Amino acid sequence: MKRTVISSSNAYASKRSRLDIEHDFEQYHSLNKKYYPRPITRTGANQFNNKSRAKPMEIVEKLQKKQKTSFENVSTVMHWFRNDLRLYDNVGLYKSVALFQQLRQKNAKAKLYAVYVINEDDWRAHMDSGWKLMFIMGALKNLQQSLAELHIPLLLWEFHTPKSTLSNSKEFVEFFKEKCMNVSSGTGTIITANIEYQTDELYRDIRLLENEDHRLQLKYYHDSCIVTPGLITTDRGTNYSVFTPWYKKWVLYVNNYKKSTSEICHLHIIEPLKYNETFELKPFQYSLPDEFLQYIPKSKWCLPDVSEEAALSRLKDFLGTKSSKYNNEKDMLYLGGTSGLSVYITTGRISTRLIVNQAFQSCNGQIMSKALKDNSSTQNFIKEVAWRDFYRHCMCNWPYTSMGMPYRLDTLDIKWENNPVAFEKWCTGNTGIPIVDAIMRKLLYTGYINNRSRMITASFLSKNLLIDWRWGERWFMKHLIDGDSSSNVGGWGFCSSTGIDAQPYFRVFNMDIQAKKYDPQMIFVKQWVPELISSENKRPENYPKPLVDLKHSRERALKVYKDAM
Structure with missing residues (x-):
């Protein structure tokens, strides 16, 4: 059922021309049956709880342990960007560079690449917003320019099939393998990637890990969480389902592993070198289809600056001017009392490790007060960042929530x-x-x-x-x-x-x-x-x-x- 959305009642829109858009509201009533013809049931969800069905994160970790790194007949190392669109403090990219440098000692002609894969069916199934996709497209173009300074090509691959197919499919595995072999001319390739914790994405990675082609080596890393899922448990070894006791353990864990009095999280920084001797910048040809944009009423897009530098600048500005008022202003609807970093965190333009490091320095090295009610504004800001870890940990342990x-x-x-x-x-x-x-x-x-x-x-x-x-x-x-x-x-x-x-x-x-x-x-x-x-x-x-x-x-x-x- 399509209805017309009238924009004239909105103050923001009233300054612009009248916008009438057709929108299908029924798409929100249930999962998309095209992609999920047999959605999980209560019984199926309980199978995760009673351990009669393995959790996808556990399967990934089990398969990952079987992976052995070999440089024999390998000519290419590639980092697969996902929701980690940054150079600074990117675990998977850092590991990719380290592997490439090891490979170079054995093969002077080795190449280092980066890739981003577009599957529009994933976007449709997961209902990614046009706002977010526009931001990602801009971020990718900016990232390509930043990588070009390091002589690392960023490739953009598009996965299409005649029928609507998600990336957790056999077809995607074959597509991905073929693309990798084309880049490496059929020789061995080492792929690094940071783990995404949603169930669809984990099953995609499982299929790739189960691929038996020895020419493709996959290395997955934890990056988006400050503390890796599974490391914080109750005294009985179970996962927390309540935030406050989990958060106290989170703070204890972070403090126990802090690197110094000025750095609470280890950051992964790559050297600013020219990694490939020859390099050619090939701008992206992809344009976001109208279907992902036309349902949003607008006269022009007003997106935040997509650059990694803008994320870092916003963090610095927040900690320097706004963070002291965070407790009083973050909830006020008419004030911009929040950090404005959420889109940068979600798309991976900035790491939460860096955020917590910077905030840690500005609250005298104490990320939590003895009593939570006494938390300063900056300490409560760190607590809000920790909520992201908590929800990711929970999604890994109760995968049916995704x-x-x-x-x-x-x-x-x-x-x-x-x-x-x-x-x-x-x-x-x-x-x-x-x-x-x-x-x-x-x-x-x-x-x-x-x-x-x-x-x-x-x-x-x-x-x-x-x-x-x-x-x-x-x-x-x-x-x-x-x-x-x-x-x-x-x-x-x-x-x-x-x-x-x-x-x-x-x-x-x-x-x-x-x-x-x-x-x-x-x-x-x-x-x-x-x-x-x-x-x-x-x-x-x-x-x-x-x-x-x-x-x-x-x-x-x-x-x-x-x-x-």
Whole structure:
């Protein structure tokens, strides 16, 4: 079912021409059956829990241990960029350079390459947003220029098949192997890559590791987490499902392995050399198809600077000017109190190790106070970075959470109302609840909202509207410039009381209190809901009536949740 999204009610868009776009809202109601014809069931999810089915991360690690490095008949080393689009502190790239330098001692004609693989079907299946894809395309062009200074070619490969095929397929393995052999003229190739923790990506890596062609050697590394998944466990050796005790162990682990009084995480820095004697820069010919962009209302793209230098500069600016106010300003809707680093972290333009190192230096070497409630602003900023590790660790241990299932399987019994018209109004910012509408319109037109905004709107959708949280989770992924699967699923699970370390089901955000606390002067609301600018506490005729009564919908949610749980 396609509906028209009208943009004229948005303050940001009202300064531009009227935009009417067709959008298929039904795509958010379930997993895409084209790519997931047999989605995992409750029974299938429980197989991971009772260990009758191996977790994909465990399979990767088991297969990886069987890999032996050999330089015999090898002519090429290649780093496969994924969500790690940077030179500075990139584990896989660092290892690739080290392997290449070893190979050079045995083969003076050896070559070092980098590659990025595009599979548009992966983007469709995972609902990657046009904002994010535009940022990635710009980042790749910038990365290619940076690599060119090191005489390392960055290749761009496109995987297409007549039928829609994900990268965790046999077809992709054959495609990848053929491409590698073309580059190396049929001789041996060593591939380095940093691990992605979503289930689809892990099964892709498993298929590649199971490839029996001895000419292709794959080396996978942990890079996006400060602490490798699986290293932080309870005293019984199990994985934590509650953040606070996990975080205390995380801090202890990081402190135990810190490198010096000024460096808490080891950084992986490559030397600025000319790695290949001959080099030719070949600009990318790929253009992002309109289908990934046309659903977003806009008159022009307003993307942040995509360069790695911009990420480093933003970190320096935040720690130098904003971080001291982080506790007081990060949740305020009308202030830019956050670091603005999320898109750079998600796409790998900056490493979280570097972020924590820099923050560690600015809080006198103490990344956590003895009592969490006494954390300084910078310490709480580090804690927010640690949440990313936590959600990745959890996704590795409960892989079904990246397969469209909640961590709490008993919440599958919740009887959602799933009103499609109410969902569309939530998506487009026309619920009649000003704070919700302002946030959703900002997301629609800018691709970004802060974490407090995400919590407010997620609570309203899942509790007040009683709409399956997964509908909203998919909408966020399709519209956020910084959409990260593990953090998005984790955040929605928290707010909907279905996920890991979730808030109690009886906690339902009061929208009036949230508005008064985080937008007391209605600066943010009036910016994005201009109908209310001159309302003088009266509901204007051109602004919709509330979809639900907040008190009644809260009571209804409590009953529905209690009946299921």
